Amino acid sequence: xxxxxxxxxxxxxxxxxxxxxxxxxxxxxxxxxxxxxxxxxxxxxxxxxxxxxxxxxxxxxxxxxxxxxxxxxxxxxxxxxxxxxxxxxxxxxxxxxxxxxxxxxxxxxxxxxxxxxxxxxxxxxxxxxxxxxxxxxxxxxxxxxxxxxxxxxxxxxxxxxxxxxxxxxxxxxxxxxxxxxxxxxxxxxxxxxxxxxxxxxxxxxxxxxxxxxxxxxxxxxxxxxxxxxxxxxxxxxxxxxxxxxxxxxxxxxxxxxxx
Amino acid sequence: xxxxxxxxxxxxxxxxxxxxxxxxxxxxxxxxxxxxxxxxxxxxxxxxxxxxxxxxxxxxxxxxxxxxxxxxxxxxxxxxxxxxxxxxxxxxxxxxxxxxxxxxxxxxxxxxxxxxxxxxxxxxxxxxxxxxxxxxxxxxxxxxxxxxxxxxxxxxxxxxxxxxxxxxxxxxxxxxxxxxxxxxxxxxxxxxxxxxxxxxxxxxxxxxxxxxxxxxxxxxxxxxxxxxxxxxxxxxxxxxxxxxxxxxxxxxxxxxxxxxxxxxxxxxxxxxxxxxxxxxxxxxxxxxxxxxxxxxxxxxxxxxxxxxxxxxxxxxxxxxxxxxxxxxxxxxxxxxxxxxxxxxxxxxxxxxxxxxxxxxxxxxxxxxxxxxxxxxxxxxxxxxxxxxxxxxxxxxxxxxxxxxxxxxxxxxxxxxxxxxx
Numbered sequence: 001x002x003x004x005x006x007x008x009x010x011x012x013x014x015x016x017x018x019x020x021x022x023x024x025x026x027x028x029x030x031x032x033x034x035x036x037x038x039x040x041x042x043x044x045x046x047x048x049x050x051x052x053x054x055x056x057x058x059x060x061x062x063x064x065x066x067x068x069x070x071x072x073x074x075x076x077x078x079x080x081x082x083x084x085x086x087x088x089x090x091x092x093x094x095x096x097x098x099x100x101x102x103x104x105x106x107x108x109x110x111x112x113x114x115x116x117x118x119x120x121x122x123x124x125x126x127x128x129x130x131x132x133x134x135x136x137x138x139x140x141x142x143x144x145x146x147x148x149x150x151x152x153x154x155x156x157x158x159x160x161x162x163x164x165x166x167x168x169x170x171x172x173x174x175x176x177x178x179x180x181x182x183x184x185x186x187x188x189x190x191x192x193x194x195x196x197x198x199x200x201x202x203x204x205x206x207x208x209x210x211x212x213x214x215x216x217x218x219x220x221x222x223x224x225x226x227x228x229x230x231x232x233x234x235x236x237x238x239x240x241x242x243x244x245x246x247x248x249x250x251x252x253x254x255x256x257x258x259x
Numbered sequence: 260x261x262x263x264x265x266x267x268x269x270x271x272x273x274x275x276x277x278x279x280x281x282x283x284x285x286x287x288x289x290x291x292x293x294x295x296x297x298x299x300x301x302x303x304x305x306x307x308x309x310x311x312x313x314x315x316x317x318x319x320x321x322x323x324x325x326x327x328x329x330x331x332x333x334x335x336x337x338x339x340x341x342x343x344x345x346x347x348x349x350x351x352x353x354x355x356x357x358x359x360x361x362x363x364x365x366x367x368x369x370x371x372x373x374x375x376x377x378x379x380x381x382x383x384x385x386x387x388x389x390x391x392x393x394x395x396x397x398x399x400x401x402x403x404x405x406x407x408x409x410x411x412x413x414x415x416x417x418x419x420x421x422x423x424x425x426x427x428x429x430x431x432x433x434x435x436x437x438x439x440x441x442x443x444x445x446x447x448x449x450x451x452x453x454x455x456x457x458x459x460x461x462x463x464x465x466x467x468x469x470x471x472x473x474x475x476x477x478x479x480x481x482x483x484x485x486x487x488x489x490x491x492x493x494x495x496x497x498x499x500x501x502x503x504x505x506x507x508x509x510x511x512x513x514x515x516x517x518x519x520x521x522x523x524x525x526x527x528x529x530x531x532x533x534x535x536x537x538x539x540x541x542x543x544x545x546x547x548x549x550x551x552x553x554x555x556x557x558x559x560x561x562x563x564x565x566x567x568x569x570x571x572x573x574x575x576x577x578x579x580x581x582x583x584x585x586x587x588x589x590x591x592x593x594x595x596x597x598x599x600x601x602x603x604x605x606x607x608x609x610x611x612x613x614x615x616x617x618x619x620x621x622x623x624x625x626x627x628x629x630x631x632x633x634x635x636x637x638x639x640x641x642x643x644x645x646x647x648x649x650x651x652x653x654x655x656x657x658x659x660x661x662x663x664x665x666x667x668x669x670x671x672x673x674x675x676x677x678x679x680x
Binding site (some may be wrong): 123 | 424478618630637643644645648656660661663664665667668671673679
C-alpha cells in the first residue's frame with residue numbers, strides 16, 4: 001500500500017511517498033511553495049522517482065500553509081500535527097521540536113507517546129524564520145547554503161539586537177559599513193534566529209531530546225546557535241525539510257488502513 | 260397589533276437594535292439629550308433621566324462587522340491617532356469627526372455617506388467608566404473636548420484582591436451618587452429615585468434573560484451556538500435598562516428551550532468538540548473565525564466576554580453597594596487568580612475540550628495577561644489551548660491562514676485527547 005503526504009509550505013513544496021507506512025520511496029523538495037508551480041513539480045518528481053501514479057496512492061494528506069489550496073488531497077491536517085508525527089517516527093526520544101520554516105517558527109512539546117502536549121508559534125512577524133535569513137543573505141551578498149560555513153569561520157558574534165526583519169536589515173547594513181566582519185555578522189544573525197525560536201521552546205517547558213526540523217535546520221550555523229542558547233545537544237532531523245510531508249504520509253497510512 | 264408580535268428572536272434583535280438608534284435620532288431631533296456611554300458604565304442613571312443612549316463600542320463593532328472599519332480608522336489616523344490605540348476608539352473617533360464635520364459644514368463627508376455604519380447622532384454628554392479599560396477614560400475625555408460637552412467619569416478601581424472589600428463598594432456607590440448629581444445639573448431637574456427603582460428592576464430582568472441564554476451551553480450537544488452570544492450581546496450592552504433586551508432575550512431563550520426539548524442542536528448532529536473563546540470577537544472576520552471552527556465540528560460553548568454583562572445585583576439595595584459590586588467584579592477588573600477562576604468556571608459549565616485565546620492588539624487589559632492566564636489554567640485543568648493574533652475592529656491585524664493553522668492544530672489535539680479517553 002502506498003500513501004502520500006504533501007507539505008505545501010510558504011517557501012517550498014515537499015512530497016513523501018510511503019510504502020506500507022514505513023519505507024520512504026520518494027522524498028522530494030521543490031524550493032517554491034504555495035501559489036506557484038512548486039506543489040505540482042514536487043508531485044511529478046515524486047511520481048517519477050518512485051515510478052508510481054496518483055492512482056497508486058491509497059490516501060493523500062496535505063499539510064502546510066497551502067494545504068487547503070492544494071487540490072487532490074483526501075484530507076488536510078495542520079503542519080503542527082504532521083511535524084509531530086514525522087519527528088516522533090524518526091526520533092522516538094524527541095520531546096521538544098523546534099521547527100523553523102519559511103515564514104513560521106514553532107516549538108512543539110511531545111509526550112512519550114508522540115502526542116502533542118502544547119505548541120507555540122511566532123505571531124504575525126517573520127523575524128526568526130527562513131524569510132528572515134533570506135533577507136539577510138541578500139544583504140550580506142551570500143547564499144543560504146553558504147551561511148553555515150561562513151558562520152563557522154567567525155571569530156566573534158556581532159550582536160543583532162533587533163527582532164524585526166526590516167530593522168535587523170538596517171542593523172546589518174550599519175554593521176557592514178562600520179567594518180564588522182561578514183562572518184561575525186552571519187553568526188549574529190543566526191543567534192538572533194535561534195533566540196526567537198528558543199523563546200518559543202522555553203514557553204512549552206524545555207525537555208530533551210530537542211530535535212530541529214524545517215528548512216532552516218539545514219543551516220548548521222543556526223543549529224549551533226540553538227544548541228548554545230539552550231545549552232543542550234540538538235538533534236537535526238534526517239532530511240529536515242520533509243518531516244512534515246512524512247508525518248502527512250504517516251497519517252495518510254493510518255487513514256488508508258481504516259478505509 | 261404590536262409591530263413585534265410573532266417575531267422570532269433574530270428579527271427582534273434586528274428590530275430593537277435599529278429602534279435604539281432610531282430613539283437616539285428622534286431624541287436629538289426633539290432637542291432631548293443623547294449620551295454616548297462606555298459599554299460597562301451603568302446606564303441606569305441616564306435612562307432614569309430619560310436620556311437616549313448610544314454605545315460607541317457596540318457601534319464600532321457593528322461598523323467592523325459590516326466591513327466599514329477601514330474608512331473610519333483612516334479618518335482617525337489622519338487626525339493623528341496611533342494604530343496602537345484601541346480600534347474601537349479609533350473607529351469611533353473617526354465616526355465622530357465625520358459627524359462633527361457634517362454638523363459644522365452641513366454636508367456629510369463622502370466617507371460617511373458611503374459608510375455601512377448605523378446612523379447615530381452626536382452626543383450632548385458622555386459617560387465613561389474604567390472597570391474594563393483605562394483607554395476609555397482618555398477616549399471619552401477626547402470626545403468631550405472635541406465636542407465641548409460634559410464628561411461624567413465613574414471611577415471603579417482595579418481589584419487586586421478578592422473578595423471585593425466593603426470600602427471599595429462604598430467608594431463606587433459614592434461615584435454613582437456623584438454621577439447622579441452631575442446629571443441633575445446637566446438636565447436641570449432632580450433625579451427621580453422612584454423611576455430609578457423601576458430602571459434597576461428592568462435591568463435585572465434583562466440580565467436574568469441574558470443569563471438564561473448563556474446557560475444553554477451546559478447541554479451536550481449544545482442547542483446554543485456560542486457565537487450567537489456575540490450577535491445578541493449588542494442589546495445587553497446598549498439596551499439592558501430598557502425592555503428591548505428583556506423581550507429579545509426571553510424570546511431567544513424560549514426558542515432554545517423549545518429546541519432542546521425537540522432535540523434540535525446548534526450544529527445538528529455535527530458537534531464533535533467544544534471550545535471556549537477568550538477575548539473580544541474579531542468583528543471584521545467574525546464569519547471566518549466561526550466557519551473555520553464549524554467546518555471542523557467545533558462549537559464555542561463558553562466565553563467570558565459576553566458574560567461580563569452578567570450584572571446581577573440586588574435592585575432593592577438603596578445603599579447601591581450591591582450595584583457597585585456588580586460593576587466592579589467584571590473579571591478583567593480583577594486579579595489574575597480571580598480571572599483564571601472565572602474562566603475555569605465557564606470552561607467547566609460549557610464542558611469545553613480546549614481554549615482559544617484571542618491576542619487582541621486593541622484590548623491590552625484583556626490580552627496582556629493571556630500568556631500567564633493560559634499557563635495558570637492549563638496547569639490546573641490540563642485543557643489544550645492556542646492563541647492567535649487579531650484585533651476587534653482593525654481588519655489588518657488578523658491573518659486568516661494563521662488562525663486556520665492554529666485552530667486546526669487545537670482541534671487535532673482535542674480529538675487526540677478524546678480518542679485517548
